[in-house]
Amino acid sequence: MALPELHRFTLPNGLRVVLAPDSSAPVVGVSVHYDVGFRSEPEGRTGFAHLFEHLMFQGSESLEKLAHFRHVQSSGGTFNGSTHPDYTDYYQVLPSAALERALFLEADRMRAPKITEENLRNQIDVVKEEIRLNVLNRPYGGFPWILLPPVLFTTFPNAHNGYGDFVDLENATVDDCAAFFDAYYAPGNAVLTVAGDLDVERTKSLVDKHFGDVPARPVPARPSFAEDAPKGERRAEHTDKLAPMPALALGYRIPDPVTEVEGYLAYLVLAGVLTDGDGSRLQQRLVHGDAIVVDVGAGCGLFGPLEARDPDTFSVTAIHPPDVPVERVIAAVDEELLKLAEHGPTERELAKVTARWVSTMHREHDRLTSRTLGLGSAELLFGRAELLYELPEKLAAVTADAVAAAAKALRADARAVLIVKPADGGTE
Amino acid sequence: MNAVTTHRSAEEIGRTEVGPRPLPELGEQRAAADLSSVDTVLDNGLRVIAVRRSSVPVVELRLRIPFADPADTSVGSAHAARAEVLANTVLTGTATRTRVDIDTELALVGGELDAVVDPERLALSGNALVSGFDTLLDVLRDVLTGATHPADEVERERARLVERIRLARSQPNVIAREALQRHLYGDHPYAKEMPEADEVEVVTRDEVVALHAAAVLPRGSVLVVVGDVEPADAVRAVDGALGSWTGEGEAVALRPLPAVEGGDVAFVHRAGAVQSQIRLAGRGLDRTDPRYSALQIANLIFGGFFSSRLVENIREDKGYTYSARSHPEFTPGGAALMIDADTASEVTAAALLETRYELGRLSLVSPTEAEVDTARRYAIGSLLTATSSQGGLASFLVNLAGLGLGIEWFTGHPERLAGVTVEQVAEVALEFFAPSAFTGVVVGDADVLAPRLRALGGVALS
Numbered sequence: 001m002a003l004p005e006l007h008r009f010t011l012p013n014g015l016r017v018v019l020a021p022d023s024s025a026p027v028v029g030v031s032v033h034y035d036v037g038f039r040s041e042p043e044g045r046t047g048f049a050h051l052f053e054h055l056m057f058q059g060s061e062s063l064e065k066l067a068h069f070r071h072v073q074s075s076g077g078t079f080n081g082s083t084h085p086d087y088t089d090y091y092q093v094l095p096s097a098a099l100e101r102a103l104f105l106e107a108d109r110m111r112a113p114k115i116t117e118e119n120l121r122n123q124i125d126v127v128k129e130e131i132r133l134n135v136l137n138r139p140y141g142g143f144p145w146i147l148l149p150p151v152l153f154t155t156f157p158n159a160h161n162g163y164g165d166f167v168d169l170e171n172a173t174v175d176d177c178a179a180f181f182d183a184y185y186a187p188g189n190a191v192l193t194v195a196g197d198l199d200v201e202r203t204k205s206l207v208d209k210h211f212g213d214v215p216a217r218p219v220p221a222r223p224s225f226a227e228d229a230p231k232g233e234r235r236a237e238h239t240d241k242l243a244p245m246p247a248l249a250l251g252y253r254i255p256d257p258v259t260e261v262e263g264y265l266a267y268l269v270l271a272g273v274l275t276d277g278d279g280s281r282l283q284q285r286l287v288h289g290d291a292i293v294v295d296v297g298a299g300c301g302l303f304g305p306l307e308a309r310d311p312d313t314f315s316v317t318a319i320h321p322p323d324v325p326v327e328r329v330i331a332a333v334d335e336e337l338l339k340l341a342e343h344g345p346t347e348r349e350l351a352k353v354t355a356r357w358v359s360t361m362h363r364e365h366d367r368l369t370s371r372t373l374g375l376g377s378a379e380l381l382f383g384r385a386e387l388l389y390e391l392p393e394k395l396a397a398v399t400a401d402a403v404a405a406a407a408k409a410l411r412a413d414a415r416a417v418l419i420v421k422p423a424d425g426g427t428e
Numbered sequence: 429m430n431a432v433t434t435h436r437s438a439e440e441i442g443r444t445e446v447g448p449r450p451l452p453e454l455g456e457q458r459a460a461a462d463l464s465s466v467d468t469v470l471d472n473g474l475r476v477i478a479v480r481r482s483s484v485p486v487v488e489l490r491l492r493i494p495f496a497d498p499a500d501t502s503v504g505s506a507h508a509a510r511a512e513v514l515a516n517t518v519l520t521g522t523a524t525r526t527r528v529d530i531d532t533e534l535a536l537v538g539g540e541l542d543a544v545v546d547p548e549r550l551a552l553s554g555n556a557l558v559s560g561f562d563t564l565l566d567v568l569r570d571v572l573t574g575a576t577h578p579a580d581e582v583e584r585e586r587a588r589l590v591e592r593i594r595l596a597r598s599q600p601n602v603i604a605r606e607a608l609q610r611h612l613y614g615d616h617p618y619a620k621e622m623p624e625a626d627e628v629e630v631v632t633r634d635e636v637v638a639l640h641a642a643a644v645l646p647r648g649s650v651l652v653v654v655g656d657v658e659p660a661d662a663v664r665a666v667d668g669a670l671g672s673w674t675g676e677g678e679a680v681a682l683r684p685l686p687a688v689e690g691g692d693v694a695f696v697h698r699a700g701a702v703q704s705q706i707r708l709a710g711r712g713l714d715r716t717d718p719r720y721s722a723l724q725i726a727n728l729i730f731g732g733f734f735s736s737r738l739v740e741n742i743r744e745d746k747g748y749t750y751s752a753r754s755h756p757e758f759t760p761g762g763a764a765l766m767i768d769a770d771t772a773s774e775v776t777a778a779a780l781l782e783t784r785y786e787l788g789r790l791s792l793v794s795p796t797e798a799e800v801d802t803a804r805r806y807a808i809g810s811l812l813t814a815t816s817s818q819g820g821l822a823s824f825l826v827n828l829a830g831l832g833l834g835i836e837w838f839t840g841h842p843e844r845l846a847g848v849t850v851e852q853v854a855e856v857a858l859e860f861f862a863p864s865a866f867t868g869v870v871v872g873d874a875d876v877l878a879p880r881l882r883a884l885g886g887v888a889l890s
Binding site: 022024025026027060061062065066069070071073074075076077078079093094095096097098099100101104108111112113114115116121122123124125126127128129130132133136137138139174175177178179181182183197213241242243244245276277278279280284287288291294295319321348351352353355356357358359360362363365366367368 | 435436437438440441442443444446447448449450451452453454455456457458459460461481482483484485486519520527528530531532534535536537538539540555556557584587588591592594595597598599600700701702703733734735740743744745746747748749750751770771772801802805806808809810812813816817818819820
C-alpha cells in the first residue's frame, strides 16, 4: 500500500506537528493530543482528566463560553474530544476554507483557556449526566472498561475508574484545574495533527502564526505505570441490577506496544482469529457450535488496539444465558486457546485476518476523523505517526508461530476474571 | 491537586499580555470534485447507482430491498418475526456455500457483508478491497438467489434472537423508542421495530424460505456502489452478477403513515431509573417538499446541532443533560421531527419545561440572521464532511434512494440551503415547532417524576 506523505516538525516551544496532505476531498482535520489521560489522575480525583476535557470547550481568552462550538459549526465543521488512559484528544473536521480558523481555536485554548467556577460546576453536572447515561442507567454500563481494570491491576493509576466517582468530581476545584492545565497542557506535551486538503508550506506558516507564541513550559516527566502481571487468577463479581443476563470478561496482560510492537501485534491477529467473522474460532465454537453465548468478542486495549502504552489489556468478553454456567464458557475459551497454542492458526486464517485488516485500515483512513486522530495518537504514544500506514504490512508479517505463542501466553494463572451477575440471577 | 508544586491561578492562565485576538476569516472554499456516476435500472428491475470515489482501493455496497408487512396492522401478523429470522439466516448458507465459506471468501478479499431488517426494508451492506469486487458481488448473488436458510441455522439463530431481543429491551433507549412508536403509530407495522420473543420462537424454516421467495425482489430495490471503480464498469459487473436475480412482482413498500399530531406526552414507568428519557415527536416534511431546506435550518437552530438553543439551554446553561438533540426522521409518505434528551430524574420535569419553552420561542419569535447563517453553513459543511468518505457517501445515497431521490438531490442541496431566508425559517417554525404540534413519551421513575410532571401538565400519568 502506498504510503501517503507525512511532514513532521517541532516548534521552538516544543509543540510537535504532523501534516498529512490529501486533496481527494475539500475537507481538513485538525487534532491536538495532550500527553495526559486518566492514568495520571491523583487519588481522590478520579475522573478529573475527563472533566477537564469538558472545560477546554468552555471559553478561552479570545472566545466566550459557547463560542468555540459556534465558530466550528458556523464554519461547517464538526468537533469533539475524548479522554483515554494515556492521552486526551480534541479534534475538528471542517471544509478546508476553515483551516486557519480551526488552528486559531485550538491555539487559543492551548494558550489561555478560561476556567471559571460557574463553568466547572455546570460541567460537573453534565459529566454526571454522561455517567448516568453510559454507566448507571444502562445495562452492562462500563463493561468491561471500568469494571475489568480493578481486577487485572492493583495500582491506583491502572485500576481506578476513569469516568470518576461523583464525590471526587464534586470535590474538584478551579485551582485543581489550574494546576492540571499548567502541568500537562504545555505545548511540549502535545501533538498537533493536520490532515486532508492542505498546502504544506501555507499550513506550516499558519501553525507558526497561531501556535508559535504559546509560551513554552516545562513538560512533566512521565511516570512509568508498569506493574507486575497477576501471579495467579484474580476473580471478582459485579452485580448489575439492570442486566438481563450474566456476562463475563477475561483480562490478560500483553507486551508493551512501544518496545515490542511486533509481539503486541501477534495479539491483534489472535483477536481476529478468535472472534472476527462467522468462521472465527470463538464465534464458531461458542455462538454457532455449542451455542452457549449470545455474543462474544476479543481484542487488544479496552479503547481499541494501540490506544495506550504499557500496561495494556487483552480481553475476551461474552454475554451468556443464565442457564449456562460461567465455568463452561471459560473452559471452552481455554480449550480454544490451548488448541491455538499447540497447533497455531492455519495459513488461511492468517490470510483472512490480514486481508480484513488491510481493508479496515483503508476504510478508516478514508474517514478523515479517524485518520487525523489515528496519526495523532500514533505520534504521541509511539513517536511514529507512520505506524498507522505500516500496520497492514506489519500484521501480514505476523507468523502462525507468533500467534500460537500469544495464545499460549494467555494463561489461566495470570489473568483477571470479571463475572457480571444480574440482580435477580437472570430470568428466562 | 499536587501535579506541580507551584502553578498559575486560573485567572492568570486565562489572560495573556497580547489580549484577545481576532477570529480569522474563512478562506475560499474549493468545490468538491465532480463525482462521476451512473443511475440506471437493470432488466430485472433493480435500480443501480454507481459512483466513483477513488480515495482508497475499496468498494462499498448498499442494497435496499423494501420489505414491508403487506398487512395493514401488526396485530396478529408474523411478518416482523419471519423477517427478523430471514435477515439473521440469509448469510448462513446457499446451495454451494456454508456459513463459514461465505465468511472465508469475503474475508480473503478484505470483505464483509451484513444483513439487517426493519419495518421498511431489508438492507444488505458490505465492502471489500476493490480487487475483490467480483467476489463480493458473487456472494451477494448467491445469497439473494440461493440462500437455503439451513434448518439448523434457523433453529440456532431463532434461539439467539430471543436472547438478543431480551438484551435490547433492557436498554433504556430501546424501551423509550418502542413506547414512542406505539404512542405515535399504534398498530401500524411501522411501529413494530422488533418482534416479540414468542413470535420468533414459532417461526419455521419453510416460512422463512417462502418469505425469501416472495419478498426478496429486485424490482423496487436499489443497489448503491461507491468506490474506486468506473461507474459504467460497476454497473456492468452488477448486471453480470445480479442479472439472474429475478422474481414476480415488486418489493413491498410500506404504506404511508398517519401524520403525527400534537397532544399529551405519555408517561412510562421504569422503577429505580436514575435518569429519564424524554422523546418528543411532531410532524416534519420530506426532502422533496419546497419548504424542506427552511425546515432543516429551523431544526438545526432548535436542537439539530451542538450550537442549538436546546443544547445551549439544557446542557451548557443548566447542566440537565449530557445529550439533547432534535432531528428529522423520514417516514413513508412524510417525515417526523424528533426531540431526544436523557436527564437526571430530579430535573426531568424542568428539562421538559425548557424544551417546551424553546419550542414556543422558535415558533413565535423569528430567529436572527446570524442564527440562520450559522445553521446554513453547518448544514452545507457537514454534508461535505459526512459524504467525504466512500462509506459515508454510500450510506447517504442509499437513504436518498429509499425516498426516490438520486445524486442530483445531493449535489443540488447546498444551493437550496443557500437560498433560504430568515422569513422562510420563521414561517416553517411557526407551523412545525409549535409546542402544540408535539406529543411523545417520558420514561422514568414515577415515584420521583410524577409530582413535578403533574404540576407541569401536558403529561398523561396513569
